[in-house]
Every structure is written in structure tokens, then in C-alpha cells.
Amino acid sequence: MAKPLLVTLESASYSFALRELERGDLYGVRKRVPTDSLGGTCTRAALTSDGKLVIGAGMSGQGYFDEAGCYVPRGQLVGIDGNGQVVESQPSTLGIEQTLIGPVDPSEVLNLELLSVYLLEPDQASGDLVQRLQAGEIFTCRFNYAASLEVERAYILANDQSLFALVGKQVEPAWVEEGLRFAPPVDVSEATDDLDFEMF
Amino acid sequence: MSMNLHLANEKGRNAFVTLATLRAPSAPKLSLPERTVTFRRYITCTESGTDAALTARFGGNYASQLVEADPEIDIEQVGQFIEGTQTIYLDSLGSLMEAEPNLIEVLTNPDGSERERRPPQETEANTNADLPVRWTGKRIPLSEAVRKFSFRRRIQLQHSDGLTYEFLYDMARDLGESGSVVLLGSGEKGTGPLVFQANGRPYRGFLEGQTRGASYRLTLLLSDMELKRPTLGSAA
Numbered sequence: 001m002a003k004p005l006l007v008t009l010e011s012a013s014y015s016f017a018l019r020e021l022e023r024g025d026l027y028g029v030r031k032r033v034p035t036d037s038l039g040g041t042c043t044r045a046a047l048t049s050d051g052k053l054v055i056g057a058g059m060s061g062q063g064y065f066d067e068a069g070c071y072v073p074r075g076q077l078v079g080i081d082g083n084g085q086v087v088e089s090q091p092s093t094l095g096i097e098q099t100l101i102g103p104v105d106p107s108e109v110l111n112l113e114l115l116s117v118y119l120l121e122p123d124q125a126s127g128d129l130v131q132r133l134q135a136g137e138i139f140t141c142r143f144n145y146a147a148s149l150e151v152e153r154a155y156i157l158a159n160d161q162s163l164f165a166l167v168g169k170q171v172e173p174a175w176v177e178e179g180l181r182f183a184p185p186v187d188v189s190e191a192t193d194d195l196d197f198e199m200f
Numbered sequence: 201m202s203m204n205l206h207l208a209n210e211k212g213r214n215a216f217v218t219l220a221t222l223r224a225p226s227a228p229k230l231s232l233p234e235r236t237v238t239f240r241r242y243i244t245c246t247e248s249g250t251d252a253a254l255t256a257r258f259g260g261n262y263a264s265q266l267v268e269a270d271p272e273i274d275i276e277q278v279g280q281f282i283e284g285t286q287t288i289y290l291d292s293l294g295s296l297m298e299a300e301p302n303l304i305e306v307l308t309n310p311d312g313s314e315r316e317r318r319p320p321q322e323t324e325a326n327t328n329a330d331l332p333v334r335w336t337g338k339r340i341p342l343s344e345a346v347r348k349f350s351f352r353r354r355i356q357l358q359h360s361d362g363l364t365y366e367f368l369y370d371m372a373r374d375l376g377e378s379g380s381v382v383l384l385g386s387g388e389k390g391t392g393p394l395v396f397q398a399n400g401r402p403y404r405g406f407l408e409g410q411t412r413g414a415s416y417r418l419t420l421l422l423s424d425m426e427l428k429r430p431t432l433g434s435a436a
Binding site for chain 1: 222223224225226227228229230231232233234235236237238239240241242243244245246247250277281282283284285286287288289290291292293296297301302303304305306307308309310315320342343346347348350351352353354356358359365368369408410412414415416417418419421424425426427428429430
């Protein structure tokens, strides 16, 4: 069982058990299945480009290799950002108290490239925070389900169904300017009744 | 996915506008400092090395044969990098299919039980079609919408000329001033979901907007899931 989500707000601590919520949990799943002439289920495989080898399930592996084609164990790899700088692995935030910020404006929740949705089950001591969430307040904190190279952001909110944590990476749209006006407004006072039809 | 959206406003005026997907910066990648590392697939086993093949050759318990002679390793093939492949299908007897398989759709319930099997239903894209996606007039306060729906994707609408600038700016101002989002709908009645590519995932789309001087931000919020508790006791 996953460690709980622990948060603090105004010096009080709260704990929530969490479980990921997926679309299939609510609505079921629709899947396309290939079948043969006997109605049996087909399996997908891969044919190498030379046509000599069929690669089925369990017949391939994957990993990291250097320029010389030598295997590099995952434990030797480090995170490298877009500037070529080494990035340290960030530990999971579960089981470690995270400071809640908020309440935040509801529009801030939209600035999230949503990756996961979690159902939250509060422990008995979370009454105060649960009441504020159910009143419509929204809070945010750092969130990392498992150790990774980035820490994501969680927004904690509630509706009449349950409490939820929406987790993802922050992204905000830019303001769109009007841009060029190719036809500046006409000054009527400069208009003339004489129209030039010669035009050459 | 089409980069254009055919949209009609509250008054039924329609225009084609540009879409821009919003993406967070890419995550750091696993690598080595000042060296190039690539993620590759390689062959670990050929058909003669599978459990079925070895069982047929040696019987059920072939552990000693593996230790003594390595019959599961084809030294010509194992370890080769897989560069380019073509997807194929094996029939229910494990033979290569030389014709396209038949496709059926299997629908399962939230508890995993099968609900229905049926011929595949083809879905056409409808966001850049002759019939515009419509402003339905169904508004929801933004504060309520973010607690009711999970917005999986967010797409920004942009103008391409002066007329579409006014078209989008007016929508953004209306929505920003009212603090609400409006449901968009497809189809003749404007009640259908938004489908951006053929057989793509259908979404419920909501418009959200703000203005700041002559600038605007008008985004399409796409949801495929409500925020609610599963009804099954075991799933909850």
C-alpha cells in the first residue's frame, strides 16, 4: 500500500490515503481486438526489417547504450536537463510532510498539464481541512509519487463526491496580442471625392 | 490532430481559428555527463529459445540443459539491436497471418467484466468540419468546473486575422467577466463530444477566457472524465 499524502497547513498536520483514479474505473474500457478467421484472438508481433526474425512477447529487452554500443546500467545514469546540467533525483514526497499553499484561485488549477488524478481518503484528524475543501477552497503542494528527476504539483480539492488530488506539471498560456494591423484605420477627413481611374 | 477549429459563437457566427497545444517544458533525461547515451531495444531470445519451443524439445524440466549447453541462445541473433520493424499478427494458433485480421471492439465494465462485443464503430473528426463546433450556452462557474471535471488537455485558440481577433477577443472578454466556462458541442444539435482526429478520443470541451487590455487568452479545456467516486465497493 502506498504511503499517505501528508500535508501541513497553518501548523496543523493532515494525512490522506490516496488511490489513482482512471477513466476505466468510472466508465469501463473500450478496446479493439484483432481476431482470425476462427474468431480467436490474434497477438501482435514485430518482423525485423530483413524479414528474417519474428519478435514476439518476451523476446526483446531494452536499455541504455553508449556510442560504442556498450550497455550502461541504469544505476550509472544521471538526469541531464536541457542546458546539459546534471539534475539530482528528487525523492518521493509521500510519507513526508508537504506544506500546503492556499487557498488558491480556482483558475490556477487550469495551469496544470494534468498527469494523474487521485482519490483521497482523509484520516479522522483531517476534519478542519476537509471542511475547508468541501466549502470550495483549493490548496496546492509539491508532489512526487515516486523518486524522479522532477517534482510535480498537486492541487487538493473536493466536491460532493469526494476529495481529489490533481497532479501534473505547470504550464501557463501566453497572452495573445492583436498583432499587426495590415490596414490602418482610414482618416475620413483625408478622403477625397476625386477618384483616380487612370490608375497607370 | 487538426490545427484548426471551426467554431461558432453565441450568436451563431462561425470562423476557423488556429489551435496551439500547451505543453510543459520537457523533463530532464537520463544520460551520462558529456556522453551520448541512447535507449535501444535488442533481441534476447529467438523462437527456438522460447519456453514452448524448449519444452517441446526437452520436456517440461529443461533446467539442466540450459546450464550445460545454453540451447536457448542463438549466438547469431541474440544481442542484436532492433532497428526497424514492421507490425505483424500471429493467429490464435501462433502462425503468421498474411492477411489483415478482423477487428472487433470489446467493451468492459469498470469491474473488468465484458459488457459487449461489436464491430468497430468508426468515429469521424468533427472539430474542423463543415459544421462548426457550437457555443451551447451552458455555462458553469469556473470555480465549480475545476472541481467537477478532470481537464486532461488544454488547447489555446489564436486568431489568424483581424476578424478572428475580434471574434475570439469578445468570447474571452465575455467568459472572463462572467467567471465561467461554456460547454461546446458538436453535431447538428450541438450536443456531441469533440473529436479531433478520426477514431480519436472524444472529449467534452469547455471554453475559458480572460482579457488584459487588448490581449486575450482563450483556451479550450478538454475533459474525458468527471471527478467522482467509482460506484464499485472494491474500486473505491
